[in-house]
Structures are given as structure tokens and as C-alpha cells.
Amino acid sequence: xxxxxxxxxxxxxxxxxxxxxxxxxxxxxxxxxxxxxxxxxxxxxxxxxxxxxxxxxxxxxxxxxxxxxxxxxxxxxxxxxxxxxxxxxxxxxxxxxxxxxxxxxxxxxxxxxxxxxxxxxxxxxxxxxxxxxxxxxxxxxxxxxxxxxxxxxxxxxxxxxxxxxxxxxxxxxxxxxxxxxxxxxxxxxxxxxxxxxxxxxxxxxxxxxxxxxxxxxxxxxxxxxxxxxxxxxxxxxxxxxxxxxxxxxxxxxxxxxxxxxxxxxxxxxxxxxxxxxxxxxxxxxxxxxxxxxxxxxxxxxxxxxxxxxxxxxxxxxxxxxxxxxxxxxxxxxxxxxxxxxxxxxxxxxxxxxxxxxxxxxxxxxxxxxxxxxxxx
Amino acid sequence: xxxxxxxxxxxxxxxxxxxxxxxxxxxxxxxxxxxxxxxxxxxxxxxxxxxxxxxxxxxxxxxxxxxxxxxxxxxxxxxxxxxxxxxx
Numbered sequence: 001x002x003x004x005x006x007x008x009x010x011x012x013x014x015x016x017x018x019x020x021x022x023x024x025x026x027x028x029x030x031x032x033x034x035x036x037x038x039x040x041x042x043x044x045x046x047x048x049x050x051x052x053x054x055x056x057x058x059x060x061x062x063x064x065x066x067x068x069x070x071x072x073x074x075x076x077x078x079x080x081x082x083x084x085x086x087x088x089x090x091x092x093x094x095x096x097x098x099x100x101x102x103x104x105x106x107x108x109x110x111x112x113x114x115x116x117x118x119x120x121x122x123x124x125x126x127x128x129x130x131x132x133x134x135x136x137x138x139x140x141x142x143x144x145x146x147x148x149x150x151x152x153x154x155x156x157x158x159x160x161x162x163x164x165x166x167x168x169x170x171x172x173x174x175x176x177x178x179x180x181x182x183x184x185x186x187x188x189x190x191x192x193x194x195x196x197x198x199x200x201x202x203x204x205x206x207x208x209x210x211x212x213x214x215x216x217x218x219x220x221x222x223x224x225x226x227x228x229x230x231x232x233x234x235x236x237x238x239x240x241x242x243x244x245x246x247x248x249x250x251x252x253x254x255x256x257x258x259x260x261x262x263x264x265x266x267x268x269x270x271x272x273x274x275x276x277x278x279x280x281x282x283x284x285x286x287x288x289x290x291x292x293x294x295x296x297x298x299x300x301x302x303x304x305x306x307x308x309x310x311x312x313x314x315x316x317x318x319x320x321x322x323x324x325x326x327x328x329x330x331x332x333x334x335x336x337x338x339x340x341x342x343x344x345x346x347x348x349x350x351x352x353x354x355x356x357x358x359x360x361x362x363x364x365x366x367x368x369x370x371x372x373x374x375x376x
Numbered sequence: 377x378x379x380x381x382x383x384x385x386x387x388x389x390x391x392x393x394x395x396x397x398x399x400x401x402x403x404x405x406x407x408x409x410x411x412x413x414x415x416x417x418x419x420x421x422x423x424x425x426x427x428x429x430x431x432x433x434x435x436x437x438x439x440x441x442x443x444x445x446x447x448x449x450x451x452x453x454x455x456x457x458x459x460x461x462x463x464x
Binding site for chain 2: 036039040043237240241243244247248251252315318319329337340341
């Protein structure tokens with residue numbers, strides 16, 4: 001039952017579910033059950049970027065000149081982003097890899113987590129450049145009550161799933177006594193936990209991150225902390241891809257085109273998923289109050305950010321086929337779109353880091369028409 | 377020359393496709409409010425329902441779609457089309 005790094009069972013990998021089937025053996029991508037994950041991997045690889053590409057020297061000057069309450073907004077936002085990516089840089093690997101059963105999905109999980117580690121490294125790059133003592137910022141992530149409160153809510157589903165899933169991997173289904181404690185492990189319950197964990201990851205990437213992006217971009221809208229915004233733009237592009245990955249997994253499960261049992265699981269979990277969205281929106285609104293407790297900034301305050309939380313929550317719920325929770329219809333921060341669009345800015349490559357510049361992207365489709373004007 | 381391809385939006389507006397890069401660009405050129413974000417087929421914001429006609433995809437959608445759904449940023453009309461754009 002224990003996890004095998006190279007499962008020697010012979011089975012048809014195209015008939016495996018995404019999770020809780022056989023452990024993956026051969027990492028093969030010639031035939032895929034869900035080719036969408038390969039497309040996500042290719043897109044993610046074409047997005048590769050390095051934080052050091054972005055120069056932050058003017059950000060340091062900008063930061064020093066910010067009023068105290070804006071420094072608080074900037075640093076608190078950065079701490080929150082650091083927390084979120086600390087979690088995301090490891091958790092998809094720790095939680096999902098031991099139970100994944102498709103090679104293309106396994107590789108997507110690893111590619112996804114790897115890109116999150118680049119995000120974490122970029123926060124260090126930013127913090128190193130804008131403050132003299134980075135430790136003060138990093139240490140506060142564990143000490144500041146407002147941030148630790150956020151940590152509990154973003155990790156609860158992950159931790160619960162990891163605990164039960166590791167017991168399942170060790171002991172299998174049934175009643176077991178572990179350290180004198182009786183535990184009852186059912187695969188059905190575990191699948192429920194998996195579905196809810198994926199929903200909470202979707203909320204993390206599709207709502208929580210976007211609230212933090214709004215704050216980062218609000219500074220840059222005033223031509224402040226622009227290097228930071230450039231990095232966050234890269235991160236936002238990655239996150240949009242990651243959230244489509246979790247949406248794909250949730251939709252495949254709910255549609256029955258993967259594991260038939262997951263259709264019922266998805267139906268049973270529907271109310272709790274809505275509750276996850278509702279709670280996250282509430283928590284993000286509370287966070288907005290904390291950010292702006294000492295004062296607002298031009299273009300953004302707790303109220304507008306709260307409206308954005310409601311707006312983005314509605315958009316994400318609709319994407320999963322859920323009824324939106326809030327009455328807000330239009331985007332209260334329309335300017336954010338120009339920051340979230342990765343490909344519509346045309347600049348000379350030597351002038352700026354362009355997110356649409358693909359490294360190693362090759363179009364290998366050749367049609368016989370392509371040779372029409374070819375003479376020997 | 378290509379035949380004129382009409383685009384009908386929510387049964388309330390109709391215009392000709394003018395060879396814009398994508399359906400999203402065509403809608404924007406007519407100031408039709410449509411939600412969008414990444415323009416790369418992966419955020420799923422510009423998802424609309426295609427009720428008539430066919431489209432040609434110039435990039436893959438990376439988000440889950442129903443059979444009658446398309447991403448405006450990823451395709452152009454192949455024939456006259458009718459789409460339902462959600463309120464935004």
C-alpha cells in the first residue's frame with residue numbers, strides 16, 4: 001500500500017483516474033488521458049522568467065518616500081503574498097503527488113509548484129531591495145497576528161487532507177489504531193477532502209492572490225513601486241494559468257469524465273464549496289480593513305478593495321458553474337485589466353522586460369501550403 | 377475576398393467582422409462590454425456562448441468549456457455567428 005516511486009504493476013494508464021488510482025510508473029506523455037495538463041505545462045514553461053531580470057533601484061527610493069501608512073500597506077501586502085507562495089511552493093507537491101495517477105498531471109503539479117518557488121524567490125528579491133533589514137519583514141510573517149490568521153485559513157484544507165491521505169497511503173482503508181488513537185479511513189471521505197482542498201486552492205489562487213495584486217498595481221498606477229508591479233505582473237500571469245489548472249481538475253471531477261465517483265462527491269460538496277468562497281471573501285474584506293487601518297491611498301481604500309473582493313469572487317464562482325454570491329456586477333477597479341493582460345503591450349525588448357516574449361517557443365505545425373513559394 | 381461575416385451579440389447588436397485579430401478585438405472595436413483579462417486563453421474571463429455559426433481557433437483554450445462555449449480571445453468567426461455575452 002505504501003507509495004512506490006516506480007510502481008511495477010502493469011496497467012492501462014489511460015484508464016486511471018486523476019487521483020487515487022495506481023501510483024504513476026513510466027513518465028510518458030505520448031498518450032494522455034487529459035492532454036489539457038500538457039498544454040498547461042507547455043504554457044507555463046513558455047512563461048519562464050527570473051526575478052533578477054527586473055530592476056528595483058527606483059522602488060527603493062519610492063519606498064523611502066512613501067508615507068508610513070502606505071509603507072504599512074505595501075509591506076503587509078508583500079508579507080501576505082510571501083505567505084501564500086510559501087504555501088503554494090510546497091503544498092501541491094506534498095498533498096497531491098503521493099496520490100496522483102496520471103503522468104501528465106503529475107508533471108503539471110511539479111511544474112506548477114516550481115513556478116511558485118520562483119514567486120517566493122522574487123519576494124526575497126523585492127524585500128532585499130526595498131528594506132535594509134529583510135529579517136524584520138520575514139520574521140513578522142510568523143509573529144503578526146493578522147498574517148498568522150491568514151495562514152490558518154489558507155492551509156486548513158491542505159493540512160487536513162495531507163494528514164488523512166498519508167495515513168491512507170500507509171495503512172489503506174478501514175479502522176486502524178495509530179498511536180493509541182482509533183482512526184477510520186474511507187476512500188470516499190478522502191475524495192471529498194481532495195475535492196474541497198482543490199476548491200480551497202482555487203480560492204487561494206483565484207481570489208486571495210488577486211486582492212493582493214490589486215494593491216501592488218494600485219501603487220504602480222501612481223507611477224510608484226513600478227519594478228515591484230512588473231514582478232507581480234509576471235506572478236499574476238502564472239497565477240491565471242494555475243487557477244485554470246485547478247478549475248480544470250474540479251470540472252473534470254464534476255463532469256464524470258474522470259472518476260465516476262467524483263460526480264457524487266462534487267455534488268455532495270457543492271454547499272461546502274460555496275461556503276469556502278463566502279468565507280474567503282469575508283476574510284479578504286477583513287484583511288482589507290487591516291491594510292487600510294491607518295489611512296487609504298489614492299485610488300484604493302478598504303471599501304473599494306472590498307467591492308473588488310466581491311466582484312472577483314463572483315467571476316470565479318461563475319467559472320465553476322456556481323451562482324454568484326454578491327450583487328456587484330461591474331469591476332470596481334477597471335484599470336487592473338491592463339495589468340493582468342500579458343500580451344497587449346508592445347515595447348522594444350531593450351526597453352522593458354516583456355512578458356509575451358516566449359523563450360524556446362516553437363510552432364512545429366507545417367502545412368504543405370507552406371512550401372508553395374519555395375524554389376530550388 | 378472573404379465573404380462578409382456578421383456577428384450578432386445577445387440578439388440586440390449586429391455588425392461585420394473586420395478581420396480583427398480575435399473576436400475579443402472585434403467586440404472591443406464596437407465597444408461591446410465583454411469581460412477579459414489574459415488574452416492568452418487561460419483566464420477564462422472572455423467565455424461566451426456561441427448559439428449560431430462556427431469559429432476558427434488560433435490558440436488553444438486552457439480552461440474548461442462546454443460544447444457551445446468559446447473564448448473570444450482565442451478565435452475568429454468562420455461564418456456568420458451569434459453569441460451570448462454575459463453581463464459585465
